[in-house]
Amino acid sequence: MAVYSLIILSLLTCAAVLPLASSDPSDEACLTHLSQSLKDPYKNLQNWTKSTFSNPCNGFNSYLPGATCNNGRIYKLSFSNLSLQGSISPYLSNCTNLQSLDLSSNALTGSIPADLQALVNLAVLNLSANRLEGEIPPQLTSCAYLNVIDLHDNLLTGQIPQELGNLLRLSSFDVSNNRLSGPIPPTLGNRSGNSPRFNASSFEGNKDLYGYPLPPLKSKGLSILAIVGIGLGSGFASLVLSFTGVCIWLKITEQKMAHEEGKISQLMPDY
Ligand SMILES: *[C@@H]1O[C@H](CO)[C@@H](O)[C@H](O)[C@H]1NC(C)=O
Numbered sequence: 001m002a003v004y005s006l007i008i009l010s011l012l013t014c015a016a017v018l019p020l021a022s023s024d025p026s027d028e029a030c031l032t033h034l035s036q037s038l039k040d041p042y043k044n045l046q047n048w049t050k051s052t053f054s055n056p057c058n059g060f061n062s063y064l065p066g067a068t069c070n071n072g073r074i075y076k077l078s079f080s081n082l083s084l085q086g087s088i089s090p091y092l093s094n095c096t097n098l099q100s101l102d103l104s105s106n107a108l109t110g111s112i113p114a115d116l117q118a119l120v121n122l123a124v125l126n127l128s129a130n131r132l133e134g135e136i137p138p139q140l141t142s143c144a145y146l147n148v149i150d151l152h153d154n155l156l157t158g159q160i161p162q163e164l165g166n167l168l169r170l171s172s173f174d175v176s177n178n179r180l181s182g183p184i185p186p187t188l189g190n191r192s193g194n195s196p197r198f199n200a201s202s203f204e205g206n207k208d209l210y211g212y213p214l215p216p217l218k219s220k221g222l223s224i225l226a227i228v229g230i231g232l233g234s235g236f237a238s239l240v241l242s243f244t245g246v247c248i249w250l251k252i253t254e255q256k257m258a259h260e261e262g263k264i265s266q267l268m269p270d271y
Pocket residue numbers: 046047051052062063064065
């Protein structure tokens with residue numbers, strides 16, 4: 001009898017403690033720092049409060065809209081199209097169970113933190129349509145499960161890291177409409193084997209990016225220069241030609257005249 005009530009009591013205690021035990025200090029650090037680095041001027045994020053960060057998950061449910069939990073840990077953050085400003089905190093890397101990060105279609109500035117490399121379970125990274133600057137961190141290669149890298153419509157500069165070609169699970173890759181430069185790594189532009197291939201739409205809209213699958217460089221600036229050059233060149237050439245023509249004609253006429261004059265002088269009787 002006493003043993004039974006003890007078991008029931010401990011089961012009850014367990015059930016009561018479980019939701020509390022689900023709070024994770026790393027997730028709390030992650031969310032706290034993220035809320036400090038992001039700005040939410042239109043108050044689009046509900047429950048973006050300290051008490052939620054210390055206990056964001058109720059088992060599989062979340063008190064933080066946009067966050068999804070799995071076994072008491074944050075595994076998905078989806079804050080798309082919420083007019084968010086500010087930057088992406090490097091402490092996001094403390095959400096170590098994160099599988100999907102979607103901060104697309106906001107007004108985020110700053111760079112993509114290389115610290116994201118600690119998110120070894122990350123499969124989806126969508127930071128598209130923001131104002132992110134700086135280079136694409138090559139460290140993202142450490143996130144070996146990455147399926148989706150969508151960084152289109154940002155202000156990213158530098159080259160596309162060749163290392164990203166090592167991400168064998170990559171099925172979607174989009175860096176279009178940035179300020180990237182240099183060659184497209186063949187490991188991304190011309191993937192071999194059964195890996196999904198990325199076409200030009202993944203790379204277009206970067207002024208100084210080149211290589212397959214983008215069409216060969218036919219820069220507008222160059223062709224205008226070429227047209228002007230050809231115009232000027234041919235104009236100059238025809239000028240030189242007509243000038244030479246006139247010179248030759250003059251010379252011939254002069255010689256003819258001299259010849260005629262000579263004839264005339266020969267015909268003239270000597271006095
Ligand atoms: C906000 O969080 C509290 C607990 O912290 C929860 O009871 C409430 O349902 C949450 N609201 C929303 C909209 O998720």
